[in-house]
Amino acid sequence: MAHKVTFGQFFKKMRGKKGLSLRRFCIENNLDPGNISKMERGLIPPPKSQEKLEQYASYLEVEKGSDDWYEYFDLAAAHSGKIPDDLMKDDELVKKLPLVFRTIRGQKVSKEKINKLAEVIRKS
């Protein structure tokens, strides 16, 4: 049966249920916010090890044996074998590029840095 949500979307939903913002969740559990954000957006897979998955589930306060618990592990299993696109394609990247941004000193970003910024966004 095809799942309607991905592991990452479910993870974020559970975090939201607890009212835990990305920052608070990561600080409280000593996690890297960049990696958690990528996992929630499906850019990196859920942890492979059962132990790590259980640890994350405990951070989200998913009750062992509950429906959420089973859905959490089902979605993690469903994700295994899928290879996330590690690089965003150009049509996706275009949607993520900023239209308004200003440097701290109010100066324009150089052409060289503009190229670099697009690549950083592609990988984020």
Add this chain to the structure above:
Amino acid sequence: MGKLDIQYLTYQQISQRAEEFLLTYHPSKQLPVPIEEIIEFKLGVDIVPIPNLQKDFEIEGFTSSDLKIVYVDQFILSERPARYRFTLAHEIGHRVLHKKIFKEIRITSVKSWKAFVDLADPQDYSALEFQGYAFGGLILVPPPELKRLMEKNLPNIKNLIKISKSRNIDREQYLDYAKEKIAQELAPIFDVSTEVIIKRIEYDKLEMLIP
């Protein structure tokens, strides 16, 4: 690339939009305004940290052109909570005030984006940034709460003013210090920097409450 179709908004107009935003997304008005939770869970916008965004590009944050992501410097997210909150509030200002502009600019390729950025008018950028900045300050430090808490804290600077006056120090000379003292009291309540409080006091012309 032509000029952007920017609507020049007065501070009062931006204040009105900020008030409407808070009524919709944070009607309890409890402080500090939970901007991160509003963005993630009420607006459904992802927050994406980027390592070294500030160090390498001198950029603290930005909004994706599809308005679905707020990117923010990872160090600011982890280590500078007040700045992080302001960056988020500022970016939401773009989403609320400039949605139409974002939708009208049709960037179809990375190449056309680079041309757009290269040819964008700095004055247009400044106008959009000012509006985002003003909106950010207004949602994190709402006017009624600022006025109420400032009035409540005025007795704390009573002694400073009394001493200044007894020494014939002009109001203009102690005013900055008085604002700083009040900002130090109020900044933790709103969870913003003292600079944001001082700017908000000035924009709302609340200096006149200081005798």
